[in-house]
Amino acid sequence: MTGEKQNLSIDNGTMDTDKMWVIMGPQHPFSHGLWTLKAQIDGEIVTDAEPIVGYLHRGWEKECENRAYPKIIPMADRLCYAASMTYTHLYCLTVEKALGIEAPEKAKYIRMIGDEICRVQSHLMWLAAVGTDLGNLTVFLWAMREREYFMDLNVRLCGARMTTNFTRIGGVRNDTTDLFDRDVLRCIDRFEKAVWDIIALIDDSSIFVSRMRGTGYLTREQCANLGITGPAMRGTGVDFDVRRDDPYSNYDKVEFEVPVLKDGDSYSRYLVRIEELFQSCKIIKQCVQKVNALGKSAPYRLKVPSKVPAGRAFARIEDPRGESMMYLVADGTDRPYRLKVRSPIFTNVSASKPLVQGSRIADVPVIMAMIDMCLGETDR
């Protein structure tokens, strides 16, 4: 606090105040994971911010170069603990492209079910985090309770709760178990009712809404310049979703809406994510029907060669948090030559300076929660 400026200029009637850097993180309740936000504050107003990531770097990409292709799938699970199936899906898509094969229809639908279950899980975890960031534990526990039912669906599908290790190159690990469709439909019907409780708690409360509205503005231009994707981008009015505009798997065969809002503040990002919860439920319902229509005997896992021919492959999918991509360079052996991951959060977190600049320090957790940090994939 002891600044070098001592000239309290009385002449023009202004007062010089010292700005101070507040280091938030890595051990801080607001950083959901190990990262740091350095915020320069002037009183309560944030004037500058700088994110520091990399505490969780574990050499993921280098590690992949020493592993056979199937052994990377459990590692891809651990890229994002909240939505593990999306990354295994992405990895398998990339390798399938390099092999020049396509997964069977049934596998595609099962993968989509897995993806959307994980999207709901991830969004619910984000909702829980928003609750604690705003100082309300009820939202946290109610959202976590709903998430638990989707975890149970994961267990029914593949026997594991979080790190599912479910997608395989050329298909999925196992067929849907008996009564899985019944469990899914029950869970979703229940969820679509129960989530309105949380919505009533947040959207009908002027405190929640006023904390989110009008904070953390982001424009379309900033989205383009900073490379922001996902719900954060759709909250600013950019109508783009990889699932709809560049469909992978069978997303072109199901019907769903992409919510887009123009305001660009925290609240619109919140609304987009809540709407995505409902749309994900719709996709799951349709996929369950399609899986049932394909019958029990339809193939779900192709036999693939263990060696990938030399070449390059690239795939991208819509992660719950944005657009994630993988780029594979294969050299003809059973191990990748190079596997590059583009994590949406690593790019999105670069927006923290324009997001929090000018807002109050009390709003920083809420604004950064709308980015939905996930350090597993950011630091890799």
Next chain:
Amino acid sequence: MAYGSILNFITFDDPMANPFYPFGGAYNLPFDISYKLWDIIGGIIAWIINLIFPDNGVSQWLISAEVSNAFALIIFMLIIFIVVFVCTLLSLWMERKVLGRLMDRRGTMIGLKGFLQCIADGLKTFMKENTIPKKVDKMTYMWTLSLVIGTSVLIACMVPLSPRWFVVDYGTGLLIIMALFALAPFFILVSGWAQNNKYSLIGGMRAAELMISYEVPILIMIATTCLLAGSFNIGAIVDAQFSSTWFFIPQIIGFITFVFCATAEAERVPFDIAEAEAELVEGWQTEYAGMKWGLIMLAEYFRGYVSCAMIVIMYLGGWLIPFASAEVNGLVPEIVFLLKAWFVFFVMIILRGALARVRTDQIVNIGWKVFMPLSVVNLAIVLVLKIGGIY
């Protein structure tokens, strides 16, 4: 009195007959209990001494009026504190259980439906290492803490539970409680400076910011209630509500506003910006470790209890049940008072479960643009009622 019977020493005198009785003409139940307790303890000691050394001065001294009174006062203080302490622990336990059920979990589960968890937490914080950071201003760091805790405990003890359960029967009781209640934010502000921590500094500043925004409306509303009752004395306010109606009916605006202001006074969730754990790790409590932090938490619940008691005294008829006869009201007015206070605390718990923390600029806005005009409107209504002769 050589080798006198024990009944010569344990006489169960009427404390009010004691010439040094400290409460004037008013009967005081806890003092009565403590006086009789000392009668038993002191009488037995005096009897035993008398058995060994017959006709000594010490025995007579122990059961003399002055000494009985002095020791009875010490026991009286202990009784008052223990009752308040247990009430606070009960409200803490209630918060944990109700919040737990509200969030679809179980709350605490250790012993006596979870009540012993409070004891376990207390023991745990007391066993922790007493860490004092190197670069804090140690003197200020410690005395602000002691004053925050001390004033909180003091006002919690000063709240009367009934006409027979009080510490001091002030003519200006409500004002003195309020004055002590409003002291803590100053100490929080100084403590934030002393801790040499940026989070604490911001937290301390926020405590001051919080105080200027709700302290003025709260005082206006206290003045309004006293105007309606015609007295600052707590007993008089309660009696006035018994003879007319509970004051929350004429001052419904004031009641709702006061509930929120009291929540802010106790620094509970919608207004706990001084220790907002999402952005400031623990706010002004960041550098207090172990036992000190445990005491701060306890003091916070003491303040919550006092807030509820204030609401009960000012708006919900204190310890009296309306339309009940004097005999019914004379039975257990303390329990009636505590039940009402716990009901108000329950409302505060529900608010905590339903609402989020407001921002600093919002609390100033609400304080000056909503609470302040509402309290003035409330005062105007009461003035009209008073001039119109309805009250």
Next chain:
Amino acid sequence: MTKEFLDKYPRNPARTLWIMKPVVKVLKLLFKTTIHRPVTILYPYEKMWVPDNYRGRPGLRFDKCVACGMCVRMCPTACIKLVDVADDNNQNVKRPQVNMGRCAMCGYCAEYCPVDAMTVTPDFELAEYTRHDLIYGPRRLAYDGINEQMEIHIEETLISDIENGNPERRISPFKTDRPILEASKCISCKKCEKVCPVDAVKMVEHGVNEKGRAILYPEFDDDKCICCRNCVEDCPKDALQINEVL
């Protein structure tokens, strides 16, 4: 398709000081949850139901195991090791040992076990006091009440089958893939015969060389072979490789 949430909610819910609805909601749910059981479970006393195919620690059926080393090869965290252990007849055999401190519970060992000796088990309470206790030997890996649900089979469809209009046949790669010999590289070292866990390799004489020694080439018994790749990996001259049927 409609937007369920955004259509119901106006874009501008600027209701200042409106907090009654969440309070009422919370009271309603408080009432509801008070008369129902809480969703949380008292963990050490009650336990969550887990299905049979839950992926807890690996389990091993000692008698079924043939010590092919497939689990060792496939483990992504390299936590499995083959160790010498006495079997029921006091013979020295090799069986897998799992270091549970490294295990990632991915289930690959069970999935890639050609004889389904390795399984997943619903046992997830693995805390121990020392690191040494975390190492599960072959006998300790056994799990009471093991059943077929805990086995994981690879049921793959061949791409050629789909092209031939037979997409419903599912087959395990351990039944189709077989090692093939590049005879010019073979030096008749008999290593493949030694390492084969199921005695599917037999060295057959194919004449004599110029020094008068017998030229031995391995021959594979396709019924016995489980495609464990031991012979391929241990071949000193890389004369063997797996023929992947696609």
